[in-house]
Amino acid sequence: MATDTEPGSPVPEGLPDPSGPPLPTPAVKRQRFWLRRVVVSVLALAVLAAAFFIITFIPYVRDAQGEPKEVILATWGRDHGLGPAVAAAEDFYYAHLNVTPEGGAPTESTDFAAGDPSPGPSASGSSPSPSANATTVAREHLTPPATLTSAADGPALKNEGVWQPVSWKVDGIAPVYATRVRPDATHTSVLASLMWIDTKLASTLYVPGYQEPGTVNPFDGALPKKYWESVLANINGAFRLKDSQGGFVYKGQTIEPLVDGQATFAIGKDGAISIGKWGRDVKPSSDYQVVRQNLALIIDGGKSKVKSGDGFAWGATTHGENLAWRSAIGQRKDGSIVYIGSPGLSAEAMADTLVAAGVQRAMVLDMNNWWVAGFYFTHDADGAPVCHKVDSNIQEGCDRFLNRYKRDSLQFLAKKG
Numbered sequence: 566m567a568t569d570t571e572p573g574s575p576v577p578e579g580l581p582d583p584s585g586p587p588l589p590t591p592a593v594k595r596q597r598f599w600l601r602r603v604v605v606s607v608l609a610l611a612v613l614a615a616a617f618f619i620i621t622f623i624p625y626v627r628d629a630q631g632e633p634k635e636v637i638l639a640t641w642g643r644d645h646g647l648g649p650a651v652a653a654a655e656d657f658y659y660a661h662l663n664v665t666p667e668g669g670a671p672t673e674s675t676d677f678a679a680g681d682p683s684p685g686p687s688a689s690g691s692s693p694s695p696s697a698n699a700t701t702v703a704r705e706h707l708t709p710p711a712t713l714t715s716a717a718d719g720p721a722l723k724n725e726g727v728w729q730p731v732s733w734k735v736d737g738i739a740p741v742y743a744t745r746v747r748p749d750a751t752h753t754s755v756l757a758s759l760m761w762i763d764t765k766l767a768s769t770l771y772v773p774g775y776q777e778p779g780t781v782n783p784f785d786g787a788l789p790k791k792y793w794e795s796v797l798a799n800i801n802g803a804f805r806l807k808d809s810q811g812g813f814v815y816k817g818q819t820i821e822p823l824v825d826g827q828a829t830f831a832i833g834k835d836g837a838i839s840i841g842k843w844g845r846d847v848k849p850s851s852d853y854q855v856v857r858q859n860l861a862l863i864i865d866g867g868k869s870k871v872k873s874g875d876g877f878a879w880g881a882t883t884h885g886e887n888l889a890w891r892s893a894i895g896q897r898k899d900g901s902i903v904y905i906g907s908p909g910l911s912a913e914a915m916a917d918t919l920v921a922a923g924v925q926r927a928m929v930l931d932m933n934n935w936w937v938a939g940f941y942f943t944h945d946a947d948g949a950p951v952c953h954k955v956d957s958n959i960q961e962g963c964d965r966f967l968n969r970y971k972r973d974s975l976q977f978l979a980k981k982g
Contacts (some may be wrong), residue, residue: 608880614907621645630956630971631961636935643805655933659887665909669754673957675722675745704735704982707763707901709742716914717747728761731953732797732941735979740766741798741941743955748914752888755909757918758956760798760939762902767797768836769902771855773815774972778806778857781815787969790975794948795978799966800904800939801892801931802973803859811843811858828928829860830894831855836978840896841926857973864895864927869916870898879912879929886911890937894975895919895927902977906930907956934972935960936972 589597625641632640642651690892713726716855726746740763775786788796803809812823822828829843832855841847842862862881863870871879879891892906893915903922905915912929919927931937939955940963952963966974 569637597600597963613975626716628971630965631789633960635744636933639933656887659889665752665755667751669752669861671722671745671747671754671756673745673756675756677728677731677743679694685946687792703838704738704766705725706738706765707899708739709761709763710897710903712743713746713759713918713921714749715747716917717753718750722747726822730759731943733943735797736982738763738766740979743941745956746918748910748918752909755888756907756956757905757910757914758907758939759918759922760800760941760955762798762904762977764900764902765836766980768980769832769838770825770836770976770978771802771815771832772976773964774802774970776811776971777802777973778813780819780820781818784972785969788967788974792873792976793950793967796942796950796967796976797979798904798939798941798977800894800906800975801937801966802975803857803928803930804932805972809859811860812856813858814853814856816854824858825858826861827858828860828926829856829858829930830975831857832874836977836980837900838896838902840894840902840928846926858928860929863912863925863929864919864924867920867923867925869913869915869920871916879960886913890934891915891932892930892937892939893919893927894930895924897923898925903927904930904955904957906937908934908958931972938963938965940964942967962972 585725599851622637622641625637629637639651640650709728712728715721715725724744726744728742728744730741730745731743732739732741734740742761744761745756745758747753748755770788771950772784772786772788773781775782788799791943805822806813810824811827811829812819812821814820814823823843825844827843829841829847831847831850831853832837833839833850833852834854839847840864840916843856843858847856888909888911889908889911891910892904892909895903895905897903902922903919905919916927938959940952941955942950944950950967952967954963966976
């Protein structure tokens, strides 16, 4: 009995249509099955990853304190095992996307306000009369550094490198001076902003952030209100503790063991600050309230330690040759302090500028946009602090270290006579 059908005639039910597409083979069916499983699995993982990101990222947004979105994202990434990826992204950003142009003129002024036009409070907390504040008391004090010479060719800008008194006066003497200077001969639109602090007239108070360096948080990250009438200046602290390659001791409690040979600042019970190499310049002592380390000394013996090929030695996430937001704190022979904090700085230019300011030893502080921030203060007629940015490029308001803040800060307070 014939089973073939005539061309064009209907195909009997149950038989394959020879003119249609061939039926998939068992191997093809298995491939399609596994492909569907892979696609479904990838989609499920993507949904889970998105949910994880949203759930874990929301607290960072809520606790942002005005930080730019890229800073929030970078912090989240470091906290969730993406540190190397964040470091590579930040290095690429500074090297290729946020490139400081060569040449040009600064847009930032080199003139600072010449101190507080109204009398500031005395170190005891009272508000003296203008005549009392204008009278210089016979009190020991230090002399600001010599005028800095611009690294750029040609004549200096008006007041470039000139140290100008900026804070309110202590017994008629200015304890805080600031200046701006072009730090390298190529990127002449960049100004490095520096602040000098007279340690005969100012003591140092360390305020841990409510997150960093961690464990200790006696002030909830804020400068206690009782010190506001005495505040002269405040600056950002060091790297996050896990990135610092060093230790941290607070009031006798070891949060992270100190590392021999690392750059260290130590603050005594009397508010005196020392900067140097741990084990050589700064040694174990029960007199210290705070000991904080960050990388190696960037200046030692009055000489820069930055050299070609250092790579990431001066930044956990950014190559030393990249022009980035950087900060450092240094100490001169007389014990006075110099802080530098600005955008557009290479590690070399930052160190060279501090050396020019007479710094003998210096350590790197925090870096990158937002985390670098330095401020000085005048006071109004009622003694309330009025904040001013050392570098006008600092984002957001300038009272962050007075109020509750997540990272550590150094506060410089007027000493009582």
